[in-house]
Amino acid sequence: MSKFKFSVGPWNVHAGADSYGPATRSEISLEEKFKRFAEIGFDAVQFHDDDAVPNINDLTEEEIKAEARRVKGLLDKYGLKAEFVAPRLWMDPHTIDGGFMSSRKEDREFALWRSFRSIDIARELGCDLIVLWLAREGTLCAESKSPVWATHQLVEAINRMLEYDKTIRVCIEPKPNEPIDRSICGTMGHVMAVSAATIDPARVGGNLESAHAILAGLDPAHEIGFAMAFNKLFTVHLNDQNGIKYDQDKTFGVENLRQAFNQVRVLLENGYGSHGEYVGLDVKAMRTTTDADCYKHLENSLAIFKALEAKAERFDYAFRDKCVENRDLEALEMYTMKLLMGIDQ
Numbered sequence: 102m103s104k105f106k107f108s109v110g111p112w113n114v115h116a117g118a119d120s121y122g123p124a125t126r127s128e129i130s131l132e133e134k135f136k137r138f139a140e141i142g143f144d145a146v147q148f149h150d151d152d153a154v155p156n157i158n159d160l161t162e163e164e165i166k167a168e169a170r171r172v173k174g175l176l177d178k179y180g181l182k183a184e185f186v187a188p189r190l191w192m193d194p195h196t197i198d199g200g201f202m203s204s205r206k207e208d209r210e211f212a213l214w215r216s217f218r219s220i221d222i223a224r225e226l227g228c229d230l231i232v233l234w235l236a237r238e239g240t241l242c243a244e245s246k247s248p249v250w251a252t253h254q255l256v257e258a259i260n261r262m263l264e265y266d267k268t269i270r271v272c273i274e275p276k277p278n279e280p281i282d283r284s285i286c287g288t289m290g291h292v293m294a295v296s297a298a299t300i301d302p303a304r305v306g307g308n309l310e311s312a313h314a315i316l317a318g319l320d321p322a323h324e325i326g327f328a329m330a331f332n333k334l335f336t337v338h339l340n341d342q343n344g345i346k347y348d349q350d351k352t353f354g355v356e357n358l359r360q361a362f363n364q365v366r367v368l369l370e371n372g373y374g375s376h377g378e379y380v381g382l383d384v385k386a387m388r389t390t391t392d393a394d395c396y397k398h399l400e401n402s403l404a405i406f407k408a409l410e411a412k413a414e415r416f417d418y419a420f421r422d423k424c425v426e427n428r429d430l431e432a433l434e435m436y437t438m439k440l441l442m443g444i445d446q
């Protein structure tokens with residue numbers, strides 16, 4: 102029995118198109134995804150604003166809220182909660198050169214409009230968390246934008262959200278690059294600094310994605326720990342990644358089992374979830390995956406997480422302390438490897 106609650110986004114079950122080729126699987130309706138998420142054992146759904154309310158730009162504020170209420174009804178039908186809403190600020194002609202730090206004022210206003218609508222949608226869906234994946238916030242041409250100005254724009258935009266709704270929480274999902282060349286807010290350290298500069302730091306935290314930490318050359322477990330040290334890990338996007346290349350969003354644990362184990366162990370050790378936080382996945386199926394198997398990567402990620410949770414529960418802290426005291430880290434490392442390999446000890 103897992104100690105954790107799990108969440109997933111509808112974009113994690115997708116038709117398989119990438120930058121180089123068309124879809125390889127069929128599209129699936131939002132309701133069908135909810136039904137399967139509940140069957141697989143998820144507790145909550147993560148949303149982009151336009152996952153919940155398609156064609157959001159063409160609707161009035163009241164129409165947007167009404168559509169969100171309809172989606173809340175669907176969640177209720179399958180016993181699911183909403184975890185967060187993320188304004189999808191990278192798919193729109195207004196955000197070609199960024200959202201909050203776009204070079205054009207009207208585009209910055211559009212980004213804020215979508216953020217306020219995301220807050221409205223979150224309220225209708227019954228959640229209080231806004232995730233900002235800052236996809237295009239940075240520079241494509243290094244000389245084009247002042248990083249000082251851009252950082253201030255981000256802080257100001259978050260302040261406006263905190264003012265718009267006095268209890269909403271904002272959670273930055275850092276990523277060092279892709280699709281942007283140079284990001285303004287690339288790691289958990291950046292997130293903590295931005296949080297501290299806002300008008301209400303207690304309401305601004307981070308969403309650590311394993312693959313993004315690896316892309317920054319960092320250990321996801323340490324990024325998790327760093328945010329938890331400040332009570333600012335509002336959610337996680339667990340997945341895996343083979344080295345510093347394009348963002349892969351692989352099934353959790355399939356590339357580096359020890360690194361995955363340590364992410365689970367840090368979460369468990371520090372009571373993650375005790376304030377209602379979900380263990381969120383952000384994983385993609387392979388392009389070769391068939392329609393029949395299009396939820397397999399989710400099932401596999403959950404199974405791997407839970408198997409590692411069971412290992413983390415068995416982790417012998419007394420032995421760890423003895424090894425540390427004796428400076429016998431070779432023994433500690435081998436103990437960990439044997440635990441992971443299932444070798445009796």
Ligand code: GLO
Pocket residue numbers: 187232233234274276310338348383
């Ligand atoms: C891409 C991000 C993306 C976000 C999602 C929620 O690199 O991980 O999947 O997590 O859009 O904002």
Ligand code: MG
Pocket residue numbers: 234274310338383
């Ligand atoms: Mg993510």
